[in-house]
Amino acid sequence: MHYEKIFEEIFHELQLTEDKGQVAEYIPELASVDPNQFGVHLTTVEGAGFSFGDAQTQFSIQSIAKVLSFVMAYGRLKSEIWERTNLEPAGTPFNSLLQLEIDMGIPRNPFINAGAIVICDILVSQLADPKEEVLAFVRRLSGNSSIHYNPRVARSEKDSGSRNYAMIYLMKSFGNIDNEIETVMDLYFHLCSLEMSCEELATTFLFLANNGVVPWSDERILSPSRTKRTNALMQTCGFYDEAGQFTFKVGLPGKSGVGGGIVAVHPGKYTIAVWSPPLNSKGNSYRGMLFLEQFTTVTRLSIF
Numbered sequence: 625m626h627y628e629k630i631f632e633e634i635f636h637e638l639q640l641t642e643d644k645g646q647v648a649e650y651i652p653e654l655a656s657v658d659p660n661q662f663g664v665h666l667t668t669v670e671g672a673g674f675s676f677g678d679a680q681t682q683f684s685i686q687s688i689a690k691v692l693s694f695v696m697a698y699g700r701l702k703s704e705i706w707e708r709t710n711l712e713p714a715g716t717p718f719n720s721l722l723q724l725e726i727d728m729g730i731p732r733n734p735f736i737n738a739g740a741i742v743i744c745d746i747l748v749s750q751l752a753d754p755k756e757e758v759l760a761f762v763r764r765l766s767g768n769s770s771i772h773y774n775p776r777v778a779r780s781e782k783d784s785g786s787r788n789y790a791m792i793y794l795m796k797s798f799g800n801i802d803n804e805i806e807t808v809m810d811l812y813f814h815l816c817s818l819e820m821s822c823e824e825l826a827t828t829f830l831f832l833a834n835n836g837v838v839p840w841s842d843e844r845i846l847s848p849s850r851t852k853r854t855n856a857l858m859q860t861c862g863f864y865d866e867a868g869q870f871t872f873k874v875g876l877p878g879k880s881g882v883g884g885g886i887v888a889v890h891p892g893k894y895t896i897a898v899w900s901p902p903l904n905s906k907g908n909s910y911r912g913m914l915f916l917e918q919f920t921t922v923t924r925l926s927i928f
């Protein structure tokens with residue numbers, strides 16, 4: 625398949641319609657990103673890579689990192705993890721406090737903010753140096769030792785983090801946070817600040833397309849069963865309050881972030897990462913969603 629040609633054609637087709645998205649504005653580092661940047665990269669499990677546009681430019685992966693922290697905690701706690709977080713779609717915004725109160729401090733899933741904060745609490749309990757070890761894990765998955773946290777983004781996340789603090793205090797009041805609040809939040813804010821390119825992102829997620837094993841290093845990250853479950857969670861919970869739409873239109877498990885990135889996985893075949901900063905009203909990349917819809921329609925490479 626001529627992926628690069630397909631990427632180019634879809635890109636040009638999308639240029640004909642107005643981009644109705646808006647870049648995230650809650651922190652200056654995201655508000656000032658050039659909205660016209662666009663990148664896409666596909667990696668097959670056999671190791672072939674195909675790029676178009678700004679596929680090598682690093683951007684803030686934001687909530688996409690929640691999958692990676694979850695995988696780290698899941699591999700350690702195994703099924704005990706479900707005592708700390710549920711695994712159902714939220715049906716409310718990613719930073720909702722309402723549901724958390726009703727569910728007595730148990731987040732709906734590990735990919736909404738509250739769930740990712742609980743996962744950070746687990747990692748703080750499990751790891752000697754959580755920030756360094758999470759970074760080392762991501763570097764290992766990507767095969768790239770230059771992946772980094774952006775300290776300015778982490779600082780801005782903290783400065784605008786009132787709702788996230790409200791969530792952790794609420795969960796602590798229900799007994800679902802074990803560690804010191806600032807230590808957990810420091811890890812959470814750094815996680816949000818990870819930067820990667822489309823190429824790095826597609827490479828990092830490749831183990832989820834390969835039964836839990838990094839194809840090029842042979843390292844097992846998750847068992848086949850837990851890999852299946854992680855993909856299932858991305859399918860049902862990976863797109864804020866729009867996971868149904870993504871499943872309906874694109875037909876792949878995936879995860880998005882408010883930096884405008886989306887990564888999607890076709891088990892057994894490939895991973896694809898797309899980046900276009902303007903977001904739709906649900907917080908997913910406006911053009912990224914349309915691009916992937918067209919891609920799986922043209923190539924028929926969806927899981928449904």
Ligand code: GLU
Pocket residue numbers: 685686687688718719737781788816880881882883
């Ligand atoms: N950094 C954001 C927050 O904690 C989450 C961003 C995202 O959903 O991508 O509020």
